[in-house]
Amino acid sequence: MEEITVDVAIIGSGTAGLNAMGQVRRARKSFVLINGGEAGTTCARVGCMPSKVLIQVAEDFHRKSLFSRCGIEGGDGLSVDRPEVMEYVQHIRDNFVDRVLSNSTDHLGDEFIEDYARFVEPTLLAVGDKRIRATGVVIATGSTPIVPDAWRVFGDRVITTDEFFELEDLPDSMAVIGLGVIGLELGQSLNRLGVKVTGIDLAANIGGLSDPVVARHALDIMSNEFPIWLGEAAELSETDDGRIRVRAGDNEVVVDKVLAAMGRRPNVDHLNLEALGVEVDAKGVPLHSQATCQVGDLPVFLAGDVNGHRPILHEAGDDGKIAGYNAAHPEAVTAFRRKPWIGITFCDPNIITVGQTHGHIDLESAVIGEMPVAPVGRALIMGKNKGMIRLYADKASGRFLGAEMIAPAGEHLAHLLVWAIQNEMTVGEMLRMPFYHPVMEEAVQAALNNLYAEVDTKNPGPITELATV
């Protein structure tokens, strides 16, 4: 059996794996990049990118509901050719996937191995008929959408994002089970494109929100577009005419297809992680440090969605860099500071969680400031005057801690807020920043003003919003 010796073996050529490769190359170490299954990142193939395309088409189509009030005529004559929409989504998606591949694995020779890897020892991998001995190993195998085994019997009538973006047409009706990021983004878009959508989640809130006030606003806004059933598990059965009956509590609907959007599980099944000889968590993921990505004290590093922490691209990229760097320098493992949380659901309006969410703050020592979106001038102009912004701060120090919101342009407000958190700003300092007019950032300003009234640490000087020279 052929045995190859390299400095670093990277398992998985998605975002985390590719970022790991970048660090290994920078360290001028030898490596192999091993990928079983489809190439291309989850993001580009079945995640962030194609979903944003569908959202954009759905949003453009949905704007017609505002046309008659403002002098645009003929909106009722607009319609959607659903196969054409899907073809367009696939076309753009293919471009993004090609771009990822041409920037990464397309130019690799023997360093790229398209096959599955299996641990024999912590630093010895079996890949097809080869063995690979590496000084450091990066596990970046990603994740797979969860589908309950009992639902497999329904075949292609129960799909996940792995299949969804391959559809040549959209069904007339769908149940979307799971109302996190994917369920809300696709559920709302499909409904806007004329698919009769029912949204179902076992949880009490949608969009991963923990703030009860924001969660209520989010539910009101989304329920206005399609029915949402919360708090009960979905049960599926087949109807006589071959469709799917979905029951949740007392509710029942018959649909053509079900989109299972109940989260993703780490791809660890084929890795034979037992060979690492370390403890694993309930999902089968080896215990590891987020600061170093290191598994126990092995020269093995876990990066990206497989680690189960933050399944978002920039965090997978950071994971990959950390794991790649440390795998290339396993003799002196370096710990890195991780970024504050930012989570964006690109539904309309956006659902945002930033920094410490309501579920994380200590309600004894923290205070809350809020601003409804309804009266915000620019939101009115956009015809998007629905939503709620809630901001959290430490009462004693005035330090800004985090936010939850459902708000138009929330994706941008989230960046402003998460940068403020990383810059360790107080509410008073944030109020001294420029806010232009008329922009959605003014809604954050209003919420900050309300929050400022609650904190003990105030700005010095006679005018709160201005610093003296």
Added chain:
Amino acid sequence: MEEITVDVAIIGSGTAGLNAMGQVRRARKSFVLINGGEAGTTCARVGCMPSKVLIQVAEDFHRKSLFSRCGIEGGDGLSVDRPEVMEYVQHIRDNFVDRVLSNSTDHLGDEFIEDYARFVEPTLLAVGDKRIRATGVVIATGSTPIVPDAWRVFGDRVITTDEFFELEDLPDSMAVIGLGVIGLELGQSLNRLGVKVTGIDLAANIGGLSDPVVARHALDIMSNEFPIWLGEAAELSETDDGRIRVRAGDNEVVVDKVLAAMGRRPNVDHLNLEALGVEVDAKGVPLHSQATCQVGDLPVFLAGDVNGHRPILHEAGDDGKIAGYNAAHPEAVTAFRRKPWIGITFCDPNIITVGQTHGHIDLESAVIGEMPVAPVGRALIMGKNKGMIRLYADKASGRFLGAEMIAPAGEHLAHLLVWAIQNEMTVGEMLRMPFYHPVMEEAVQAALNNLYAEVDTKNPGPITELATV
């Protein structure tokens, strides 16, 4: 003649005057608020707000150009009812004006005087048949659109924003003279709504841009929508059929109306500023400090658009607060730090200037990083993949200085960048901030990466984008 004695007299009830009033009230001083002419802020009546409404309608209508590529059918059947558009704009505008008034002057009794004020002495005003003696005075009289005297002969065929938002219908053709904020915002919107627009400016660049690369992109993008003539003064004459012939250099067009958008002049004519006995600048504005708003060493303070510095709402608000506070405490005038510059032209894509622009940076000590919008994933998805982002930093220290750009979502990117400037961040520190995916903020990240390569001061640690614990 009745003489009233108050602590503070505020001339002008726009944004600056109302903010001044807020500070005077907080100081529990007596005051009068004097306003000649129409009540309501420039912003709400004829500025930011109604222009944003028109832009939103025009943008919604313009999106139809993207419909056929993505499966939305019937876009060709959309049309605009221009009188209905204007009625809608006026309706929303009236709401905003009512809101301003009901929050401010509607509840004032004798403290609100609707008349013009004239200085008799620095602290003595004549208002109608009254005299007002004040310990401190705030001048917040705003500004008026410039129309060359020679053009008055054309009557209502040459209009400014003062008249534009009152139109009951839009003409079939217009020349927009002056391509700053107002000219670009209204010119592009009118053209998108079916008015045949010609844009003309004496300057070499549009949108107040000083960066030649960004200016070229902006001109290319805007010229793609309507003809733009730069570098020549416009000359107007009447045609035989009562329309307006506009000539600029070798170019010539005949239009129904002309929108004069050539800037605004301070409202100082009726104030009898000679009574202050201080030096004035070329526009007739008394010399004053921006940090205190004080005129010379008089207890007289200048605030808002009348000062000729930064005719934008949040700066007028800051002016008003500073002037109001100092007028209420003229015995100990306080100097305040002013915010870094942020300028947004809400055309599509947005044109942005932030902090030190290309015209301000020292090209010897500064470096530039750029990112074209064309390849940015989210921009492609939005169908807005045109534009250019240019960022400036101090080479030695790596300190981020400013930016110019034409980019989608530029209004939001501008906030992120201006906050970074006020926080005195380096390029390296900015690169360590979270950037989600796929968002337009990633275009800023790419430009920062390019800029980072040019600066001497790099982040410590083995991975540039990550801080060690």
